[in-house]
Amino acid sequence: MEKLKNKVIIITGAAMGLGLASASEAAKNGALLSLIDFNPESLEKAKNEIKSDYPDTQILTTVADVSNEESVKGFVEDTVKAFGRIDGFYNNAGIEGRQAPLVDYDLEVFKKVVDINLMGVYFGIKYIIPVMQKQEYGRIVNVASVGGIRGVMNQTPYVATKHAVAGITKTTALEYGKFGILANAIAPGAILTPMVAEAFKQVNPSNPQAAEDEYAKANPTKRLGRPEEVAKLVVFLLSEDCSYVNGQIIAIDGGQSNAYGNV
Ligand SMILES: NC(=O)c1ccc[n+]([C@@H]2O[C@H](COP(=O)([O-])OP(=O)(O)OC[C@H]3O[C@@H](n4cnc5c(N)ncnc54)[C@H](O)[C@@H]3O)[C@@H](O)[C@H]2O)c1
Secondary structure (H helix, E strand, C coil): CCCCCCCEEEEECCCCHHHHHHHHHHHHCCCEEEEEECCHHHHHHHHHHHHHHCCCCCEEEEECCCCCHHHHHHHHHHHHHHHCCCCEEEECCCCCCCCECHHHCCHHHHHHHHHHHHHHHHHHHHHHHHHHHHHCCEEEEEECCHHHCCCCCCEHHHHHHHHHHHHHHHHHHHHHHHHCEEEEEEEECCECCHHHHHHHHHHCCCCHHHHHHHHHHCCCCCCCECHHHHHHHHHHHHCCCCCCCCCCEEEECCCHHHCCCCC
16 A cells, blocks of 8 residues: 555655655655755756656655755745645754764864754754644654764764754644644664765774674664665654654664663
8 A cells, every 4th residue: 555645745865865765665655755955966866766666756856955944945835836735744864973072073063963953954844834734734754863862972963963853853743733743753773874884984994894793783683774674664654644653753773772781
């Protein structure tokens, strides 16, 4: 069964990683897609990839930076113009920043992480809620992280902004549940995407594979997650099947965030 048949779904950061995997799974499930990314070449490539797998999918693409409020307002308006409504919003675009202890953290990078991971997430919700309110229907899926429920060494702004995403999710759920809008967040552990591959390079520049193996060892499942696994959860949360889950921060991490000590 197509879980998102004729549902209009906006996905930010759709050109690669978790955004692309979810866009592809949404297309498989019958969605009409409005895909946003600030990387034009990768976004075009993503669109072609989805079209070749699911030729009937209608796809609107917009090159935009989610940390720019006017651009966010623009892609929300353009999506409504193109499709008439917005049923689901996968508020996914985010960056990790650089790895460094709190005192040494580069201030410009810190501010950039806040602009994208916190302000960008906020702007999207701000402009999409009024559309969903009129429809008396909507599903918002934000992207926190295990770093949104736990501390992570050397990632102060990332962890701070992902905790903020968890906070925004809970408040959105409280304020807009009465309008038929459900807001949840996923909290992925290490999922093998370009962002995580880059993080392993930073942790161990001469042997990123060793950093990856070390990370996998600490997980109860002894492996990293795959973007397609996250995409299935995202599609459920964007669908009508998700009807009474609201304001939750849902870990998808092989159980790692429950551990106290080695597993
Ligand atoms: N991969 C993981 O293990 C993991 C774990 C926890 C949370 N997350 C979160 O999931 C989300 C996606 O991560 P990913 O691993 O797929 O990353 P990724 O770097 O592989 O892909 C991110 C995509 O977002 C786009 N993007 C980044 N900043 C943008 C901006 N300002 N405006 C528009 N597009 C922008 C990039 O161009 C890219 O296409 C992020 O919010 C990340 O923090 C990922």
